[in-house]
Amino acid sequence: MKKTIATLSLLLLTASPFAGAADWSGKVLRLGVDPTYPPLEYKNPNGQLAGFGIDIAEALCAELHAKCLWVESSWDGIIPALLARKIDAIASSMTITPKRMEHIAFTNRISNAPTRLVARRGSPLIPTAESLAGKRVGVEQGSSQEAYAKAEWGTKGVEIVSYQNQDQVYADLTVGRLDASLQGSIQASYGFLDKPAGKDFEFAGTTLQDDKFFGVGDGIGLRKEDVELREDLNKALATILANGTYARINKKYFDFDIYGAQ
Structure with missing residues (x-):
């Protein structure tokens, strides 16, 4: 899976700040x-x-x-x-x-960090367009999950709702504005499901695997x-x-x- 200042040497006469910098000491x-x-x-x-x-x-x-x-x-x-x-x-x-x-x-x-769907505990939802048709699924803007959901589900009757950050996704999920959220499984486990706010939620279905969207x-x-x-x-x-x-x-x-x- 992230504190001081300065500047790095130039590459190709300022094309890049990392030119020929074999020694990073103090940079x-x-x-x-x-x-x-x-x-x-x-x-x-x-x-x-x-x-x-x-x-x-x-x-x-x-x-x-x-x-x-x-x-x-x-x-x-x-x-x-x-x-x-x-x-x-x-x-x-x-x-x-x-x-x-x-x-x-x-x-x-x-x-x-494989991708998985999170939904309310006991929900019948699974990560397919058929199961999610007519539902609202939250994703983080710019994420691979957003790209996947819009391409694979958004054209098939699933409403994909994008948020500026993952905290906002979970906030709307817990109050019922979303039916599910799509994110990395590790973040979901440790950042939401294991927290008090996530006690009524669980993973829905299996891990999603698609190298085009989720890479290596x-x-x-x-x-x-x-x-x-x-x-x-x-x-x-x-x-x-x-x-x-x-x-x-x-x-x-x-x-x-x-x-x-x-």
Whole structure:
């Protein structure tokens, strides 16, 4: 599955801030994050960023001897922010999909969070267009779940309602404005179903699998031209997987292996 300042060296005479930067020591990476997706990225009661994705990104920055500067963004605005150079990478848990890869690049897989439908406990709903016809399903704007729901269900009588963040989806689900919500299963488990607000809800049906929309897992999003940064982040990822840092962070948040979660 997400804190200081500075500037990075230029690539091809200012084409990219990461040109030829073999040494990241003391440099700053501006990492975009949507902190509304616990336990991957969220704010703790003290208002500090926390979560699996935050800790993993900090560990990667530590391997590069760089500093993380966190930049909060709505999910639907995070890729535009990257392309506009307002941030250097998307450190939230972003699903690696073919459509997104048309515009940006990704590191190797960092985690895997399958998609599932959530509905009120005892509901007969399952994640099919036939079952959901005439129902309202909430999704987060800019998410792979939104893309899937609109393409596969929205043309078949299902009303897809998009929200700026996941907290808003759950708020409307609990008061009955939505019949179901579609999101990553890990976020749903730890961020809603295990909380008091989610006590009357449960997963409905099985995991959705469609590589066109849900890709091969989650990674850090980057501009395509920032090849060296991607390579260095991949090396750092391999290091924390090998030296036990990844496993330690995984254990802090989950009782299963999120790297290969299904």
